[in-house]
Amino acid sequence: MATYVKFNAFVENQTIAKLDWDSDTFKVCLSNTAPNAASNAVLADITQISAGSGYTSGGIAVTVSTSRTNGTMTVSATQAVFTSTGSMGPFQYAVLYDDTVTTPNKPLVAYWDYGAPITLNNTETFTVKFNNASPGTIFTLI
Numbered sequence: 001m002a003t004y005v006k007f008n009a010f011v012e013n014q015t016i017a018k019l020d021w022d023s024d025t026f027k028v029c030l031s032n033t034a035p036n037a038a039s040n041a042v043l044a045d046i047t048q049i050s051a052g053s054g055y056t057s058g059g060i061a062v063t064v065s066t067s068r069t070n071g072t073m074t075v076s077a078t079q080a081v082f083t084s085t086g087s088m089g090p091f092q093y094a095v096l097y098d099d100t101v102t103t104p105n106k107p108l109v110a111y112w113d114y115g116a117p118i119t120l121n122n123t124e125t126f127t128v129k130f131n132n133a134s135p136g137t138i139f140t141l142i
Contacts, residue, residue: 001132002094002112002113002114002115003112003113003115004110004111004112005035005037005110005111005112005113006037006109006110006139007035007037007040007041007108007109007110007111008037008038008039008041009040009041009042009104009107009108010107010108010109010110013098013101013104013107018098018101018103018104018107019098019101019107019109020100021064021066021075022066023100024064024098024099024100024101025061025098025099025100026061026062026064026077026096026097026098026099026109027058027059027060027061027062027096027097027099028059028060028062028080028094028095028096028128029043029046029048029057029058029059029094029095029097030048030049030055030059030082030089030091030093030094030095031046031047031048031049031091031092031093031095031111032047032049032089032090032091032092032093032117033046033047033093034092034093034113035093035095035108035111037111040108041104041107041108042097042104042105042106042107042108043058043095043097043099043105043106043107043108044105044106045108046095046097046108049088049089049090049091052086053084053085053086053087053088053120053122054082054083054084054085054086054088054120055082055084055088058099059080059095060080060081060082061080061099062077062078062079062080062096063077063078063135064076064077064138065077065135071142072140072141072142073140073141074137074139074140074141075137075138075139075140076130076131076135076136076137076138077096077130077135077136077138078134078135079127079128079129079130079134079135079136080094080127080128081125081126081127081128082120082125082126082127082128083123083124083125084120084121084122084123084124084125084126085122085123086122087119087120087121087122088119088120088124088126089117089118089119089120090117090118090119091117091118091119092113092114092115092116092117092118093111093112093113093114094111094112094114094128095108095110095111096108096109096110096111096138097109109138110138110139112128
């Protein structure tokens, strides 16, 4: 199972209402360069894998949903499925970001470290499942 790491800037962006989980578009992109949770803040800080072979720069949109039970808020998203049309990768990190916000431009939320580089061969798929479900929990605020 992948390891979840939130970006430090995400905490501030969430607190000052930069992200709108009900209406913004969120995407998952792939990288083989370890993100830096302390200093990376926007998509431009991430080194994505090369576009092509089924990978589009910027990644894939996911459908985000929110739910509240008493004082607990949960943010979930559908899975992102990448399908290779050649050799895709290598990549080790799936990065979630807000594709709608422009100030800051495309702020980062979190990334998942899969522990080792992954390369897809032609027609293979890679599925990013948050909390190993679809929809799966990205985070919970208590």
